[in-house]
Amino acid sequence: MIAKKxxxxxxxxxxxxxxxxxxxxLPKRETIRVSTTTSLYATGLLDVLADWFKAKHPEVDIxxxxxxxxxxxxxxxxxxxxxxxxxxPSLEYEYIQQRVLVEGVIIAYNNFTITGPMEDPAExxxxxxxxxxxxxxxxxxxxxxxxxxxxxxSGTHTRELLLWKLAGLNPQGKKWYIETGTGMTETLLTxxxxxxxxxSDMGTYLxxxxxxxxxxxxSLVSSGRELINIYSVYLVNHTMFPHTKYNLAxxxxxxxxSEEGQxxxxxxxxxxxxxxLFYPALDRRxxxxxxxxxxxxxxxxxxxxxxHMNYTMNMKILQIYAEKTLVL
Amino acid sequence: xxxxxxxxxxxxxxxxxxxxxxxxxSIPITLFLSRQKTRIANIIMSFFNSLVGIPTVIVGLFxxxxxxxxxxxxxxxxxYTPHAIIIGQSLLITxxxxxxxxxxxxxxxxxxxxxxxxxxADYFSANxxxxxxxxxxxxxxxxxxxxxxxxxxxxxxxxxxxxRGYTRVLTTTIALAVSRGEFEFxxxxxAxxxxxxxxxxxxxxxxxxxxx
Numbered sequence: 178m179i180a181k182k183x184x185x186x187x188x189x190x191x192x193x194x195x196x197x198x199x200x201x202x203l204p205k206r207e208t209i210r211v212s213t214t215t216s217l218y219a220t221g222l223l224d225v226l227a228d229w230f231k232a233k234h235p236e237v238d239i240x241x242x243x244x245x246x247x248x249x250x251x252x253x254x255x256x257x258x259x260x261x262x263x264x265x266p267s268l269e270y271e272y273i274q275q276r277v278l279v280e281g282v283i284i285a286y287n288n289f290t291i292t293g294p295m296e297d298p299a300e301x302x303x304x305x306x307x308x309x310x311x312x313x314x315x316x317x318x319x320x321x322x323x324x325x326x327x328x329x330x331s332g333t334h335t336r337e338l339l340l341w342k343l344a345g346l347n348p349q350g351k352k353w354y355i356e357t358g359t360g361m362t363e364t365l366l367t368x369x370x371x372x373x374x375x376x377s378d379m380g381t382y383l384x385x386x387x388x389x390x391x392x393x394x395x396s397l398v399s400s401g402r403e404l405i406n407i408y409s410v411y412l413v414n415h416t417m418f419p420h421t422k423y424n425l426a427x428x429x430x431x432x433x434x435s436e437e438g439q440x441x442x443x444x445x446x447x448x449x450x451x452x453x454l455f456y457p458a459l460d461r462r463x464x465x466x467x468x469x470x471x472x473x474x475x476x477x478x479x480x481x482x483x484x485h486m487n488y489t490m491n492m493k494i495l496q497i498y499a500e501k502t503l504v505l
Numbered sequence: 506x507x508x509x510x511x512x513x514x515x516x517x518x519x520x521x522x523x524x525x526x527x528x529x530x531s532i533p534i535t536l537f538l539s540r541q542k543t544r545i546a547n548i549i550m551s552f553f554n555s556l557v558g559i560p561t562v563i564v565g566l567f568x569x570x571x572x573x574x575x576x577x578x579x580x581x582x583x584x585y586t587p588h589a590i591i592i593g594q595s596l597l598i599t600x601x602x603x604x605x606x607x608x609x610x611x612x613x614x615x616x617x618x619x620x621x622x623x624x625x626a627d628y629f630s631a632n633x634x635x636x637x638x639x640x641x642x643x644x645x646x647x648x649x650x651x652x653x654x655x656x657x658x659x660x661x662x663x664x665x666x667x668x669r670g671y672t673r674v675l676t677t678t679i680a681l682a683v684s685r686g687e688f689e690f691x692x693x694x695x696a697x698x699x700x701x702x703x704x705x706x707x708x709x710x711x712x713x714x715x716x717x
Contacts (some may be wrong), residue, residue: 191525198522202587202671210585219685224669241683242585242666256574257584362686385686418574420582 186360211254213262247330256418259426261343265332267476278411286457290399293374328356337376380454414468516674520654523594531602539610556600561659585666593660599649
């Protein structure tokens with residue numbers, strides 16, 4: 178008898194909880210899932226864009242999953258998201274080849290910056306990025322300083338590896354080459370503590386610098402074609418993953434690359450930082466696409482996955498990419 | 506502030522659902538195991554004991570592989586929903602509940618269970634008597650499991666995705682604040698987390714004291 182007295186209320190409580198939590202958490206609207214690089218999300222830009230989009234489309238919810246560019250693309254390749262925001266041309270290129278990503282469009286750009294100690298032991302201030310990396314390498318070899326790398330397959334990390342490659346150097350395994358495996362904020366703080374050099378995106382650096390968290394380091398080199406940071410948006414291939422919400426995602430992508438969306442990007446952060454964190458890509462799309470292609474191209478050299486393909490074949494795919502860009 | 510309250514509430518509901526869900530299989534498993542004196546039961550218990558310290562990221566990754574669109578249960582389409590976090594956390598705390606309640610049940614078997622059987626109860630009723638008598642201990646165990654669930658990060662990040670207004674819980678908000686360099690805010694959220702756990706611990710202690 179005791180058994181029945183307790184069993185029934187217990188079962189009722191558990192079932193009620195189960196039903197309540199299923200219903201509480203059911204999404205009320207249509208949702209688009211977007212995987213994104215952390216640098217775009219952490220600044221708050223994407224939330225601003227999403228809020229404007231939602232004002233026009235109240236029936237749509239946009240869910241951002243903020244991870245590194247490498248992980249964001251991997252989520253797309255598994256069909257777990259409907260679209261991606263990334264800034265790693267060489268990685269993007271691989272996924273375009275696998276036909277996972279379609280209808281890419283460049284939405285914004287800014288600069289990477291090589292930051293280092295105030296004293297600048299490698300004497301790189303004002304140099305071009307490649308020479309700067311060469312100087313850092315030799316200064317590190319002489320034991321004057323160290324270099325901190327993200328080491329997390331993010332867009333910034335990919336670019337840093339590309340810069341080493343362009344400089345014709347390989348720092349892997351050196352004692353002065355420290356891989357943190359963390360996000361940009363943590364890596365910059367580590368760099369500040371160690372008075373080392375690192376490559377950072379401009380947005381994160383500016384934000385932390387202005388908060389006074391980086392007293393020991395400053396931006397030393399931030400101009401040059403090699404440091405242009407290109408943000409693109411892609412839709413996930415609808416024919417490969419039929420469950421993805423292609424039409425809604427496309428509408429959001431179109432909004433972001435429209436004049437209105439581009440203006441929002443250009444104005445973002447001006448009130449806080451006095452300068453924009455990202456520049457709209459609208460007026461300079463052709464030029465940026467050339468730079469994007471250049472990055473994708475130089476990353477091909479020596480890449481094991483694509484070695485068997487000949488150069489003209491690669492160029493054809495790049496042209497397909499270029500045409501796709503015009504679709505939106 | 507409103508958002509913090511919402512996130513805290515979501516954390517509590519998600520983890521509470523997770524421990525209730527987990528209890529529905531963990532406690533029957535332990536009831537069964539505590540009656541066995543075979544070598545296999547010992548091996549199974551050792552297995553659960555060894556899983557107590559499993560990194561939450563591993564559980565999250567395992568579940569991600571299963572729930573991903575390209576995974577075996579991808580058709581359920583529950584990846585990046587609070588339901589996925591609930592399932593993940595309930596799996597995560599199963600070894601805790603089993604390991605902790607095993608000892609309690611083994612002790613109770615020698616007293617309440619045998620007494621109930623001697624008084625003519627069937628196995629099911631005897632189990633229920635035992636559950637009722639060990640309820641205060643079980644509540645404390647569930648609270649420990651709740652602390653583990655509400656304080657874990659790996660599962661919530663990997664299968665929840667830290668989506669604002671949907672799957673963002675206290676720990677993922679803290680991780681985001683750290684990645685944004687907002688350390689003071691992260692610490693404030695940490696204090697909030699401890700406060701939630703403290704209030705629940707206090708409630709359970711009071712209930713226990715009242716019962717005794």
